[in-house]
Amino acid sequence: MDLRIFTEPQQGATYDTLLAVAKATEDLGFDAFFRSDHYLKMGDVSGLPGPTDAWLTLAGLARETSRIRLGTLMTAATFRLPGVLAIQVAQVDAMSGGRVELGLGAGWFAAEHTAYGIPFPAEKFPRLEEQLAIVTGLFGTPEGETFSYDGTYYQLAESPALPKPAQAKLPILVGGMGKRRTPALAARYADEFNVPFASAEDSAAQFERVRRAAEEAGRKPDDLVYSNALVACVGKDDVEVARRAAAIGREVDELKRNGLAGTPAEVVDKIGRYAEAGASRFYFQILDLSDLDHLDVIASQVAPQLG
Helix, strand or coil, X not given: CEEEEEECHHHCCCHHHXXXXXXXXXXXXXXXXXXXCXXXXXXXXXXXXXXXXXXXXXXXXXXXXXXXXXXXXXXXXXXXXXXXXXXXXXXXXXXXXXXXXXXXXXXXXXXXXXXXXXXXXXXXXXXXXXXXXXXXXXXXXXXXXXXXXXXXXXXXXXXXXXXXXXXXXXXXXXXXXXXXXXXXXHHHHCCEEEEECCCHHHHHHHHHHHHHHHHHCCCCHHHCEEEEEEEEEECCCHHHHHHHHHHCCCCHXXXXXXXXXXXXXXXXXXXXXXXXXXXXEEEEEECCCCCHHXXXXXXXXXXXXXX
């Protein structure tokens, strides 16, 4: 079972803060460090000192870590042209020695687009589908051959499809709770399917939709990894759990209902329910990036119980 750390830097974090979390992620034995791809804070936080760019961050971390996987949940298709994104991702993969994974989503937060002059098109899902086709097509084109694409939103003509990622197959993540188009998209392009912030019951239903879509697409359902992203608030005892909940402005009972929260025993039990629903990989959403002891509790008291 893979345990990964997932951060939300738009809520307020410098690169140095993210580097400290990434190094702790590596030192404590977690599988990966992931981050969101947002340019505007959400909720009642200052967001200071301001946003950091996901792929610039991962490029830096690629050179300052050596083992952990690095990626996004999720890069917004609205932020980047697909050819440029493919170049960025391939370069960071090379810089990391082949440790990058690309989570790609449609984009949804209109306010951040308005704040930074980024177009926010109405047809987001069809654009995501074309971006996935283009990025995977560029990565999969053999060296010496060219890639062309004539879509509704993007057109490429005789692209050299360079540079290539260091990995022969760079993992692509698709996620969400859409009942029809999202599973079909995952079945066609994804190596991993992620359900964010949903119950074990809803996750099981969505995983089953993806498995059926994979079969219909001629793939083996078990070729995909199934994962959950959930807010984390873990403490050695109830007092520590309450302190961590207060630090992120949340209520303990709400966190226990909706996330991986409580004592190590409670969190292990909750993970077991998601594992029964089909998940084999978990992204712990860490909202207080100054609390590195939080990661240590998860690594030392939760991970060993999972086998």
